[in-house]
Amino acid sequence: MLTEELQNSARTLGEALSASQSVQTYLKAQANCGADLEVVDLENRLLALYQELFGRQQRGEALQRSEIDAYNTLKSQVHQHPLILERDAALILVKQTCSNVADDLNFPLGAEFAALSQAGSV
Amino acid sequence: MNIQTPIIANTELNTRADQAARELGELLLHTPEYQAFLKALNAANINPAVQKISAEMRSHQDALRWSLKNTGEHEAELARLETEFETLTVIQDYRLTEEAVCRMFAEVDLIISQAAGVPFAANAKRSGCGCGG
Numbered sequence: 001m002l003t004e005e006l007q008n009s010a011r012t013l014g015e016a017l018s019a020s021q022s023v024q025t026y027l028k029a030q031a032n033c034g035a036d037l038e039v040v041d042l043e044n045r046l047l048a049l050y051q052e053l054f055g056r057q058q059r060g061e062a063l064q065r066s067e068i069d070a071y072n073t074l075k076s077q078v079h080q081h082p083l084i085l086e087r088d089a090a091l092i093l094v095k096q097t098c099s100n101v102a103d104d105l106n107f108p109l110g111a112e113f114a115a116l117s118q119a120g121s122v
Numbered sequence: 123m124n125i126q127t128p129i130i131a132n133t134e135l136n137t138r139a140d141q142a143a144r145e146l147g148e149l150l151l152h153t154p155e156y157q158a159f160l161k162a163l164n165a166a167n168i169n170p171a172v173q174k175i176s177a178e179m180r181s182h183q184d185a186l187r188w189s190l191k192n193t194g195e196h197e198a199e200l201a202r203l204e205t206e207f208e209t210l211t212v213i214q215d216y217r218l219t220e221e222a223v224c225r226m227f228a229e230v231d232l233i234i235s236q237a238a239g240v241p242f243a244a245n246a247k248r249s250g251c252g253c254g255g
Contacts, residue, residue, distance in 0.1 A: 002233075003153075005149060006150070007233055009149050010230045010237070012142045013139060013146050013238075014234040014237025016142045018237060020139060023238060027239055091245075094240055095245045095246070097139070099245075101140060101246065102243075104140045104141075107144065107147060108150075109150060109156070113227055113231075114242075114244075114248070115247060116223055116227045117227035117243040118244065120226070121243075
């Protein structure tokens, strides 16, 4: 159980990140994607196709070249959509912001907070 | 002036986040869990059995890296040494403190991420290990 001081400090950091331009831009881009029916449909189709092909491959089934081509075509369609491009670009900036902030967090610890916390997540 | 305002505002926000991160790092450093982790890490580092097995493991890893034949012997010996390493009391103590720190950090990350609106650790992660390397 975390102390109240730790909880408050973690919340303060989260709120400061939330107010940063990169996170705000990303959240807006993510909302734009979520509100666009074409983007939602494209991403759902890509995920479903990926899960289907991956599942079959895991079961030892050889995939047809045409199926892999169809997957790659859909994937590039998804990654070329302007709203998704915008969200992906915004996510890169979020990652930079989080990495830079994590450097400050890691410094007193002498260890990488992100890697340790991910190892402890269930 | 109109162009500069958002840039200044953003810099202030980043400074706020950096400051908050440093404060959180200091708090985490002084928790009993993290202090126990550092103590166990130090105990492991100076333990002669740990040093001996680590050196032997490194020599087999080097052999595997450079040799193309007889890799099976090195792999088997490396696996045996890894098991021996993990059964050392000092390493088991270290693993327990490491688990406690990982759980605590995961809880902290959850709070940061919920307040930020984006997953923090997942976006901040640079490498696969916890040593910063």
